[in-house]
Amino acid sequence: MSEADKQRSHRRILDAAARLFRENGIEGTSVADVMNAAGMTHGGFYRHFGSKEELVAAAFRHAVDDVVSRIEEEETPEGRAVERDAYIADYLSEAHLKELGKGCPLASLGAELARAGQAPLHEGAEAAIRMAEVLLYSDDDDKTKGLAVMALLMGSITLARLAESPENAHRALEAGKTGAALLQEHWD
Amino acid sequence: MSEADKQRSHRRILDAAARLFRENGIEGTSVADVMNAAGMTHGGFYRHFGSKEELVAAAFRHAVDDVVSRIEEEETPEGRAVERDAYIADYLSEAHLKELGKGCPLASLGAELARAGQAPLHEGAEAAIRMAEVLLYSDDDDKTKGLAVMALLMGSITLARLAESPENAHRALEAGKTGAALLQEHWD
DNA sequence: TCCTTTAGATGATGTTTGTAATCTTAAATT
């Protein structure tokens, strides 16, 4: 087992945890579940993390990194505004509704993070700021605008996921789209 | 133990559950925790509910009923618009930040409800609709507007609860207030 | 080639969980 092997294992644990926590919640996911999904037995876990709480913080950050880098990667020539609009459309898409495991970690875990201990809470606070910054129109915008759009997105997908009929889910997503457009147009 | 006694016990269980679930989450609250807070031992629980999942659904509805009736009770002479604006202000207040146990059940439990089984999910879906209706300006408004405002409120309080500093929490609440005013003014 | 180190496997520990059977006591019914 080389150092590279260990890093690969570490990465597999983070990938599995980031997915499972979003799918089944933090308390709905055991350390054994994570290790199992990563292709290992639960005993090896403590070579990588000191506790479950540590894993929660690391996996949450891992998920946020993934989301943020996916947005920033998409270097469109038209600049940031286009990427951001595309992200909002993706966020409020039917695909994002059911793809819990790859979806927005703040939406799936935001409420739970606040009770998961100090380190996870810290990651949540940082994530909120990072995501809000991604959603700003210009660098000198007050961060408030990004926060409002982020809040609307999180709330909309949460409401849509609660809907029992596809029609109602669609309605919630549409409400988010209309609202987001409106916020962007009339802010200030 | 009279019938009235049983109803009182039932009610105490619902009150305790509605508070504890919002404070510590569904999976963070055991049946024994609930019965303890209700002043009983855990054994008696199954005289009142068939399972924990049944309790989750009933307690969530209990919490929503409480919130909705608190709004509708406040019969101001100026009519609904005033009550609703007051509700939005309350929702985005510093008090609502920390008063998890009495706060909006959709904000604390929305994400968790979706994985708590069929009956809880159903209550979540109904709650979303009821809350959206409360937030409409006129009876013939499309429900979409209420959904958008509700989503913004839920997201804002979630982001505020994640903040590590009071300043950042305040910023998230302000973003919600500004956004809500904007949505109300420019919708349609 | 031998030795040291360590990633991951195995298995154990003590706790907490949801659920249920049994017991006790008091109200409701006859």
Next chain:
DNA sequence: AATTTAAGATTACAAACATCATCTAAAGGA
């Protein structure tokens, strides 16, 4: 007054849980 019913207490139990001690095999350095 005698009998039945059932709410809540007590106790039990199997499953799941986080954590840890120990074992193993292989990698890296000597």
